[in-house]
Amino acid sequence: MTRKTGYVWHEKYAWHDTGTHAGLVPSGGYVQPYRNFESPDSKARLAGLVEVSGLLEQLVRIPAVEASDADLLRVHTSGHVERIRSQSLAGGGDAGDGFSPFGASGFEVGKLAAGGTLAAARAVLDGTVDNAYALVRPPGHHAEPDQGRGYCLFANVPVAIEALRAEGRLSRVAIFDYDVHHGNGAQKIYWDDPDVLTISVHQDGLFPVDTGQVSEQGAGAGAGTNINVPLPAGSGDGAYWSAVERVAGPAIRAFAPDLIIVSSGFDPSAFDPLGRMSVTSNGFRGIAERLLDIADDACDGRIVFSHEGGYSAVHVPFCGVAVLEVLSGITTDVEDPFQISIGASPTRTLTAWQTDVIDRSAALARALGMIVTE
Numbered sequence: 171m172t173r174k175t176g177y178v179w180h181e182k183y184a185w186h187d188t189g190t191h192a193g194l195v196p197s198g199g200y201v202q203p204y205r206n207f208e209s210p211d212s213k214a215r216l217a218g219l220v221e222v223s224g225l226l227e228q229l230v231r232i233p234a235v236e237a238s239d240a241d242l243l244r245v246h247t248s249g250h251v252e253r254i255r256s257q258s259l260a261g262g263g264d265a266g267d268g269f270s271p272f273g274a275s276g277f278e279v280g281k282l283a284a285g286g287t288l289a290a291a292r293a294v295l296d297g298t299v300d301n302a303y304a305l306v307r308p309p310g311h312h313a314e315p316d317q318g319r320g321y322c323l324f325a326n327v328p329v330a331i332e333a334l335r336a337e338g339r340l341s342r343v344a345i346f347d348y349d350v351h352h353g354n355g356a357q358k359i360y361w362d363d364p365d366v367l368t369i370s371v372h373q374d375g376l377f378p379v380d381t382g383q384v385s386e387q388g389a390g391a392g393a394g395t396n397i398n399v400p401l402p403a404g405s406g407d408g409a410y411w412s413a414v415e416r417v418a419g420p421a422i423r424a425f426a427p428d429l430i431i432v433s434s435g436f437d438p439s440a441f442d443p444l445g446r447m448s449v450t451s452n453g454f455r456g457i458a459e460r461l462l463d464i465a466d467d468a469c470d471g472r473i474v475f476s477h478e479g480g481y482s483a484v485h486v487p488f489c490g491v492a493v494l495e496v497l498s499g500i501t502t503d504v505e506d507p508f509q510i511s512i513g514a515s516p517t518r519t520l521t522a523w524q525t526d527v528i529d530r531s532a533a534l535a536r537a538l539g540m541i542v543t544e
């Protein structure tokens with residue numbers, strides 16, 4: 171079955187300037203200037219493969235528009251927004267943690283990333299497309315109300331959600347985050363909000379090091395609506411598929427959202443320089459297939475992917491095209507050549523020590539079902 175899939179990409183996303191950090195750390199002293207891991211490469215090359223594969227002409231192009239100041243201020247403090255604006259005007263700066271540099275157009279590109287996610291979600295709610303993928307940059311899932319973190323300037327997904335809630339277009343939302351890093355931004359923003367379910371599957375103790383544990387479950391009216399699945403390093407396709415089947419599926423079906431938004435990071439890839447997981451492009455394909463099934467059951471198939479991390483310039487394009495093939499139901503001629511290297515790795519299969527963690531998070535998903543049906 172083919173579906174009408176919306177697609178957001180703007181060349182300016184590739185022009186976001188992350189300077190001369192050596193991968194992760196600022197250059198200086200004995201650290202020779204190099205390139206940031208968060209460079210345009212993986213995203214621009216994914217956009218390139220979307221075009222060369224022939225997918226582009228079969229997707230519905232959704233123009234990216236900048237989020238407004240009012241959109242940003244529903245989620246962020248005015249202090250944070252003004253700091254990004256003024257640094258940007260001054261030629262560049264850092265979003266807040268010393269590891270998130272941006273150049274002269276940082277403020278505009280940041281607004282374009284949040285606005286691109288909003289445009290994709292709006293198109294799905296309008297029914298002009300069945301689902302959508304917003305290939306945006308910079309990412310957003312580490313940004314908090316009062317600061318940027320981890321390469322993120324603004325919280326793209328919450329900015330989109332809050333704009334649509336303000337319009338009365340949206341009430342209940344589920345966020346599912348499979349980026350290798352913890353989705354700390356959404357967790358913090360929606361900690362006590364009972365109408366936004368936040369689920370993050372990530373590498374245990376990676377970044378941020380102090381958040382992402384199973385015990386963090388939300389508070390107040392939002393108690394029980396935050397679920398973390400901190401998988402051990404080395405986890406692959408089987409662990410991720412199990413986490414989607416046993417945690418995201420029951421939780422989202424019980425929660426009955428109007429829309430699912432996926433924070434789509436390809437840094438669980440076996441080739442990622444920052445993550446230590448071993449997911450293949452077929453693994454990401456399987457995650458997307460399962461998420462589409464959940465969306466069909468929970469909210470008439472309404473699902474939007476917003477691009478987050480993923481730093482293997484050579485592997486991310488194949489992972490992204492696999493996901494877009496699932497969303498659209500279109501099969502291209504693209505075959506992932508990296509399967510030769512990792513396609514038969516034993517890390518693909520689920521292990522007992524990964525199941526231990528998933529069991530604990532699955533119990534929270536079951537509890538959520540009981541809360542909702544009471």
Ligand SMILES: [Zn+2]
Nearest residue numbers: 349351437479
């Ligand atoms: Zn990440």
